[in-house]
Amino acid sequence: MEIVHGVLSAAARRVGLLPGGFNPPTVAHLALLKAAAQVLDSVVVVVPRAYPHKTFDGASLDDRLAMLRRLDPGLPYAVALADQGLFIDITREFRRDVLPAAQVHFICGRDAAERITTWDYGAPGEIERQLEEYKLLVAARQGEYTSPDTLRHGIVPLPMEAAYDEVSSTMVREMLAGRYDQAAAWRRFVPETLHDLVQTIYCR
Numbered sequence: 001m002e003i004v005h006g007v008l009s010a011a012a013r014r015v016g017l018l019p020g021g022f023n024p025p026t027v028a029h030l031a032l033l034k035a036a037a038q039v040l041d042s043v044v045v046v047v048p049r050a051y052p053h054k055t056f057d058g059a060s061l062d063d064r065l066a067m068l069r070r071l072d073p074g075l076p077y078a079v080a081l082a083d084q085g086l087f088i089d090i091t092r093e094f095r096r097d098v099l100p101a102a103q104v105h106f107i108c109g110r111d112a113a114e115r116i117t118t119w120d121y122g123a124p125g126e127i128e129r130q131l132e133e134y135k136l137l138v139a140a141r142q143g144e145y146t147s148p149d150t151l152r153h154g155i156v157p158l159p160m161e162a163a164y165d166e167v168s169s170t171m172v173r174e175m176l177a178g179r180y181d182q183a184a185a186w187r188r189f190v191p192e193t194l195h196d197l198v199q200t201i202y203c204r
């Protein structure tokens with residue numbers, strides 16, 4: 001794993017990682033980072049080179065890193081590039097290459113938490129074992145996440161001022177492609193610091 005933007009203190013212990021495609025970054029991504037920064041020592045946006053549960057098309061890797069570097073100049077955060085996309089692999093990369101003693105918390109919404117905890121990892125009890133190595137810091141998204149008793153040791157609620165239920169990168173891309181009557185409405189779903197860059201990347 002490589003830190004490509006920002007500074008991560010060597011003294012940080014409780015670190016939040018926000019992995020994703022960020023195609024493009026949205027106001028929901030930024031809100032998750034800000035909320036997590038209130039309860040953890042440091043927050044890191046993680047861009048995997050490979051994704052375990054989806055194919056990827058849209059902005060290039062360099063484009064997405066450029067957008068993430070400009071996400072919020074007032075927020076102390078780092079951006080990292082990971083080789084793999086599964087949370088357990090990202091955790092081990094982070095501890096191997098960045099902070100060996102870090103307590104890793106993955107920042108996510110309810111929908112992502114459900115996908116992660118029900119994923120077929122190929123062995124019974126694997127997610128229970130993984131949650132001994134990292135925790136999920138889960139915000140409400142189209143409802144609260146209710147964890148099974150066997151996973152509660154690894155689930156931490158993340159309070160948010162708003163749920164951002166309607167916000168998604170897919171919707172923003174569709175707006176930019178003119179698939180909505182009011183295509184310019186995408187601007188309210190993307191941080192203002194990225195408006196010109198998003199326009200350039202997705203409308204070229």
